[in-house]
Amino acid sequence: MGRLLLIVTALLFLCVFLVLPLLVVFAQALAKGFEVYYLAILAPMAWAAVKLTLLVAAIAVPLNLIFGVAAAWAIAKFNFRGKSALITLIDLPFAVSPVIAGMIFILVFGTHGWFGGYLRAHHIRVVFAVPGIVLATMFVTFPFIARELIPVMQSQGKDDEETALSLGATGWQTFWRVTLPNIRWGLLYGVLLCNARAMGEFGAVSVVSGHIRGVTNTMPLHVEILYNEYNYTAAFAVASLLALLALLTLAGKSILEWRQPELRHAVRRPRDRTRRAYS
């Protein structure tokens, strides 16, 4: 009896807080029929937003991927002083409000910012332009891939690499042929989460974008503009694309977790995972 009550309570809570918000997006998007939906998605401004979102993710994710691999290599394969401080610093962007994440780039690159005069003299726009959006997105998604890779690499130790080196492989050969195949699922997992956040980021991007239609509008910003114009159907139509992206991300995440069960709780329990892997 108590068991049934608990299951019903949990399912009701999840239904109200997860299922209904997801359903309402698609219901509102299709409220006026498929034709209106297609027209809303195919509108030129919506397409410009889709392209900008893809561009931003295509820059931010690979850069954070390179950083993530480098950071994980240094942290997982070597011992040095200040390692735990470095891990804490890598997590720092998680503790910063998205709005502040956008604001810091205005303080650095804005008209009255540190480099404002220089950029203006050379006619370079960073803030209220695409570079600012990319920077803010990179900041917000900075820890994602490193956080996934550090525990994965730590649990694998360095025996495989040392063997390859002792057999005469160069450092790069060892990385490409030994390390990379070992960490590929963890890498993909991090990329998936990083990409979802990069494409969906709203607060940080909103502060630095300047909201110029067709130029500095990413998909989430376009949703906001349409919504504030009371064009609800179009807003939810674009939002439904982002909701689909979220569902695909969750599906990909579940598949990777099924392939590699250790990935499941890696994010928040790096220490424990390492311990378990060695025991």
Place this chain on the structure above:
Amino acid sequence: MKVNSSAAAALMGRKTRGVLPGFGLTLGYTMVYLSLLVLIPISAVFIRSSSGGWAHFWEVVTAPRVLASLRLSFGASLVAASINVVFGLIVSWVLVRYTFPFKRFIDGMVDLPFALPTAVAGIALTALYAPNGWLGAWLKPLGIEVAFTPLGIVVALTFIGMPFVVRTLQPVLEELDREVEQAAASLGASPLQAFCRVIFPALWPALLTGFALAFARAIGEYGSVIFIAGNMPMRSEIAPLLIVAKLEQYDYAGATAIAVVMLVLSFAIMFGINALQNWAASRHGER
């Protein structure tokens, strides 16, 4: 393999640390990228806010509208994180201990708030709880207004924070020994007694960590809140929105002052969580 490699290392007469290449390169790259993208920009907030002097900083931070927004942000985050602790415990308990149809699917869905862009969450929750929405129409006759009130902010922050609590609790519950509970039951403990005396003591560090993670995320949250909040100054205006408002008026001293207060508190929470996890891990190891 271990023997081979260490033997090889010994034969080549190298120190263990020197065997793998790339330490200088990767650590150097990490430090440069971290400094350029994160540390230096964040320091701009602290430098900018101090340029106006301490008196000005204090004046901005203690203005009634700023105090009201900070009180709202922290209050609503506190309420939302508490709701999440209660329901997150139930949800993770049910997901770990019981079997029911579509359990794997439901478990995967718990991460939706991580994956769904916050702006989408914001307009979806607003549509649900608006007076003519699926849930709003139902609550209205009861006299409960959610959308465009502080209650709406709590709903949005609960949505955002839920996976933090569930995902922190799940692994701890999975490792919890069922035999201890059964032993307690066989010694005559009621289920409630068993929970309070046996399960809760093992669980509370994870509960506190989940609470702190959800709380920290909620304080800074912007996208999901602004659509449902109504954004009335003094009543339903959260601190991140006030920062945006001040930025739009080019009031950088004001915006950075609020940002400093939020950053200091967020960093304090983060270090608290880290310390808690280290302490829990060492306690866990001793058992």
